[in-house]
Amino acid sequence: MAPKSIPDIVIGRLPLYLRALNFLTAEGREITSSQELGDRLGISSAQIRKDLSHFGEFGKQGTGYDINYLRQQLRDILRVEHLWDVVLIGAGDLGHALARYAGFTGRGFNIAAVFDNDPEKIGQTLGNQEIQDVAKLGETVRSQGIKIAIIAVPVNSAQDVARALVDAGIKAILNYAPITLTVPSGIKVQHIDPVVHLQRMTYYLSQ
Amino acid sequence: MAPKSIPDIVIGRLPLYLRALNFLTAEGREITSSQELGDRLGISSAQIRKDLSHFGEFGKQGTGYDINYLRQQLRDILRVEHLWDVVLIGAGDLGHALARYAGFTGRGFNIAAVFDNDPEKIGQTLGNQEIQDVAKLGETVRSQGIKIAIIAVPVNSAQDVARALVDAGIKAILNYAPITLTVPSGIKVQHIDPVVHLQRMTYYLSQ
Numbered sequence: 357m358a359p360k361s362i363p364d365i366v367i368g369r370l371p372l373y374l375r376a377l378n379f380l381t382a383e384g385r386e387i388t389s390s391q392e393l394g395d396r397l398g399i400s401s402a403q404i405r406k407d408l409s410h411f412g413e414f415g416k417q418g419t420g421y422d423i424n425y426l427r428q429q430l431r432d433i434l435r436v437e438h439l440w441d442v443v444l445i446g447a448g449d450l451g452h453a454l455a456r457y458a459g460f461t462g463r464g465f466n467i468a469a470v471f472d473n474d475p476e477k478i479g480q481t482l483g484n485q486e487i488q489d490v491a492k493l494g495e496t497v498r499s500q501g502i503k504i505a506i507i508a509v510p511v512n513s514a515q516d517v518a519r520a521l522v523d524a525g526i527k528a529i530l531n532y533a534p535i536t537l538t539v540p541s542g543i544k545v546q547h548i549d550p551v552v553h554l555q556r557m558t559y560y561l562s563q
Numbered sequence: 564m565a566p567k568s569i570p571d572i573v574i575g576r577l578p579l580y581l582r583a584l585n586f587l588t589a590e591g592r593e594i595t596s597s598q599e600l601g602d603r604l605g606i607s608s609a610q611i612r613k614d615l616s617h618f619g620e621f622g623k624q625g626t627g628y629d630i631n632y633l634r635q636q637l638r639d640i641l642r643v644e645h646l647w648d649v650v651l652i653g654a655g656d657l658g659h660a661l662a663r664y665a666g667f668t669g670r671g672f673n674i675a676a677v678f679d680n681d682p683e684k685i686g687q688t689l690g691n692q693e694i695q696d697v698a699k700l701g702e703t704v705r706s707q708g709i710k711i712a713i714i715a716v717p718v719n720s721a722q723d724v725a726r727a728l729v730d731a732g733i734k735a736i737l738n739y740a741p742i743t744l745t746v747p748s749g750i751k752v753q754h755i756d757p758v759v760h761l762q763r764m765t766y767y768l769s770q
Contacts, residue, residue: 374762434763435766440765450664459757460757463762464762504761504765528765536582536604538603548755550755558671559574
């Protein structure tokens with residue numbers, strides 16, 4: 357297992373490497389190089405070699421990386437070798453998209469429960485789950501020992517939902533509401549806000 | 564206007580500062596500090612002061628930042644003072660969520676056209692747009708001079724769509740398909756893939 361001192365920015369790139377390796381496997385490939393991975397990802401080959409060297413010796417000079425072996429190692433490092441159950445809060449448009457998203461399967465995640473506070477939605481089926489009353493959130497998270505949550509609720513409810521999730525034992529939150537959540541230290545949060553990504557690009561556009 | 568040598572990682576944090584300032588304004592606040600912004604964002608106050616110093620002198624020692632002025636400056640730096648038209652490709656679950664997303668308005672972006680290749684969807688209304696045949700993509704992008712696109716199509720079509728967008732003159736792409744797109748240099752791409760964010764957190768979770 358990897359030492360604890362790996363910089364977070366390196367950890368952040370490992371899922372990209374894993375995704376690229378999955379594509380190469382799907383293309384029937386068995387060997388790759390840091391150069392090829394770099395070209396695909398827009399990351400320098402030196403950076404890739406340096407990142408991977410944190411975790412041991414994966415490639416051999418001149419022969420490249422064994423894709424299958426490296427995939428296996430990355431899945432192990434990222435702890436997605438087994439399937440993580442995830443709770444999804446919010447069954448609106450975005451919740452629908454997430455609940456039906458095919459990309460979770462095979463990459464380590466399973467939407468195990470879906471919650472909403474709208475009486476008209478509760479009891480309906482979404483993906484392969486019945487939408488549950490958000491009042492039962494804590495009970496379900498605790499009884500199933502779920503550690504990961506996705507927040508897809510309106511911005512005004514997001515912080516309250518986050519608090520309830522943390523109280524119930526959630527350790528990692530992927531937040532789609534356009535607000536930076538406040539959580540206790542030790543709880544991991546990642547934010548997805550399309551406007552932040554768009555604004556990051558408009559800086560470079562001439563008008 | 565800002566010099567061109569600002570590191571991309573700094574540019575990437577400016578939308579977060581702008582978002583936090585918008586929240587403070589909504590709360591009726593007029594003055595803030597790098598300390599308060601840092602606490603809200605989980606970024607050190609020293610980092611925030613350093614980032615903002617790239618663009619001039621915004622805060623005064625001891626008096627903090629004028630929120631309105633700083634917001635205005637950030638909107639100007641990020642070029643979201645005017646409204647950018649955006650084309651959305653893909654009218655599935657995710658496309659629906661994006662087309663109806665209220666968070667674009669007031670933050671610089673307007674979904675100006677929606678495309679799909681499904682004959683059953685073409686002609687239907689989504690948000691306040693009629694879904695158009697993707698065959699007309701190039702024509703619409705060119706005639707309206709649109710520079711920004713959001714890709715919300717299945718992974719197998721994403722690279723082809725990206726190529727068509729670049730051919731039509733698109734300069735910035737926000738890609739939701741779980742694949743790293745290959746585009747000519749000079750074209751900006753940002754990727755949103757929930758699994759990459761989830762895998763980045765599972766590394767830290769004990770099983």
